[in-house]
Amino acid sequence: MPSTKDKVLSLWHNKRAQVVMFSSTAIALYGYDQGMMSLINTNFDYLYTMGISGDSPIIGWIVGIYYLGCAVGAVLFSMVADRYGRKKSIFACLATASLGNLIMFVSGLWGRPGALYTMFAGRIVMGLGVGGVDAVIPIYSSELARDEARGKALAQEFQMNIFGLNMAFGINLGVTRALGKSSEWAWRIPIIVMQVYPVALLACIETLPESPRWFISNGRDDDARKALEDIYGELGDGEAGDGHRQFEDLKRIHEEEVSHSVSYWDMLTPSHDQFHPTFITCLVQFNQALTGYGAVSVYGPQIFSLLGFDIVTAENLTMANYLSYFVLMTIAWILIDAMGRRVLMLWGSVVLTVCFLLLAIFGGLAMHADSLGLDQTAMAIPGIMSLFVATGAFGIGWLATVWLIPTEIFPTTARAQAAAISVVIWGLANFAITFLTPIMFNNLTYLIFLVFAATNAAAGISTYFLLPESGNRSFEDNVLFFQEAKKVGSWLVGRVKDGEWKSMPYGDVLLDGSAEAHEQQPLLSRVGDQIP
Incomplete structure (x- = not known):
């Protein structure tokens, strides 16, 4: 220990x-x-x-x-x-x-x-x-x-x-x-x-470290890799391998977002x-x-x-x-x-x-x-x-x-x-x-x-x-509220999908292991996760 x-x-x-x-x-x-x-x-x-x-x-x-x-x-x-x-x-x-x-x-x-x-x-x-x-x-x-x-x-x-x-x-x-x-x-x-x-x-x-997301958004892929290495160590196996996956995910997300500024x-x-x-x-x-x-x-x-x-x-x-x-x-x-x-x-x-x-x-x-x-x-x-x-x-x-x-x-x-x-x-x-x-x-x-x-x-x-209640929902679910509100032509929370966003859903909505949930996860853990 x-x-x-x-x-x-x-x-x-x-x-x-x-x-x-x-x-x-x-x-x-x-x-x-x-x-x-x-x-x-x-x-x-x-x-x-x-x-x-x-x-x-x-x-x-x-x-x-x-x-x-x-x-x-x-x-x-x-x-x-x-x-x-x-x-x-x-x-x-x-x-x-x-x-x-x-x-x-x-x-x-x-x-x-x-x-x-x-x-x-x-x-x-x-x-x-x-x-x-x-x-x-x-x-x-x-x-x-x-x-x-x-x-x-x-x-x-x-x-x-x-x-x-x-x-x-x-x-x-x-x-x-x-x-x-x-x-x-x-x-x-x-x-x-x-x-x-x-x-x-x-x-x-x-x-x-500088934000790897900012480096990627400015076409500085090498600097993004170095930033991830600074955070995770050399991009190889184990936790460092997670850094390599993060780089690939960030790169893909950036390419999808370029046309949606x-x-x-x-x-x-x-x-x-x-x-x-x-x-x-x-x-x-x-x-x-x-x-x-x-x-x-x-x-x-x-x-x-x-x-x-x-x-x-x-x-x-x-x-x-x-x-x-x-x-x-x-x-x-x-x-x-x-x-x-x-x-x-x-x-x-x-x-x-x-x-x-x-x-x-x-x-x-x-x-x-x-x-x-x-x-x-x-x-x-x-x-x-x-x-x-x-x-x-x-x-x-x-x-x-x-x-x-x-x-x-x-x-x-x-x-x-x-x-x-x-x-x-x-x-x-x-x-x-x-x-x-x-x-x-x-x-x-x-x-x-x-x-x-x-x-x-x-x-x-x-x-x-x-x-609307945004807690314990993925970012995609929260964006969906505004799409549904536009469909029904009302901003009143109670009128959007029978008031679904009036309360917080319970369960591991953000931890479902899905690709979307993983995509939305930022890069670093909080202090409580840092001490071995």
Whole structure:
């Protein structure tokens, strides 16, 4: 039996494990930004340096404009990935995110004039890089990963997103407690610490393999063979022989796909076959924004303040909520492939709607406790519990699922474009939510929870009628749904083949050993399969 040390060394040098760890760390980059801005928004020196007040709508603009950068970066770097390769595109994404972070760090360092505009520039540039990461990393990892439990794999990666969120808020909270809310370095230190992510990833990207699929699609067969050798070893017998078979399969698949290319214009044309799945991709990302959790992640302390807590208590509760968020994401691993994407999203919407209604009730009672003769803390505690439950419901039902669906409902020729469109809609929708949230804080106070209750209900209703269940089905079966929907002339899931796609089929659908199932399997195994 190999020792623990041998297992760790084997994992460390295994290209397959390296791809998984790299992808997970890259996803944490986005989570860090969410946690980073939470306390920066309430730092007195930051507000003074930017020349804005604590209730200024410009706070929302600074936060939200990052998402516009993400939308542009997704399209830009997806094109770079197709033309110059996945690794070069990822390198450019990380370098851009690093540059944007540095621009943010130096904003106002030499005085207030121009500080606000420099911060805007930094947010946009960093958004370009992170948006590219969000679009290209899923393409790269899906081309280099094999996992029958697709949902579990993505849920595990998105738990790293929450790790980044916790890391940023924890550092923010620590330096704020140590230096005070009037300290310049209490907001600059959390920004510059973010450099750990892009710098570490840039340092190790050269050791990773380029996608053999990209090499083949660009007529570089010899490089594709070398990449497969890098992954599997020399193309000979045993596992290496599997590498030779993979090359032959990839070559054949590429030749079949050459004549079926799909453009962005095709995907946005109502008469084209890919318009319906594109609509579903846009719908789930838009609905995720309607849950309001982009706002909760960025404005956590302000949310708890609406329950009547002072700033210090609200910040401590936000940290506890984020830690709970991280732990509860483990449940998503278990449920996403056992229950399906659609069921989790529907139940998530129900729980979120109820929780936000309770938050509106108890938020109102807590805010008016004195005039009503009530105990403020007693009224706020049910609100705290509701927000913790809502956070878990979002993480389990709405975090990883919306990113998984576009990878399952498109043919291979449209999957890269789908990833870019998904990030674009995510960026635009979250820009709107994060921009509007501070305005709603100032004008609606606790009634903002009623708005989120209504938007969650709307998200759940549209999901019920329009979203097909893609879990535990082959890619071909998921594409078949859209063909059948076109035949019956309806997008309502219940009207397509007697509602066959309303629930997830059970059994080894993806593991049937068929040639089609094997074709759709990407190349590498997940970390759990790496240790001998």
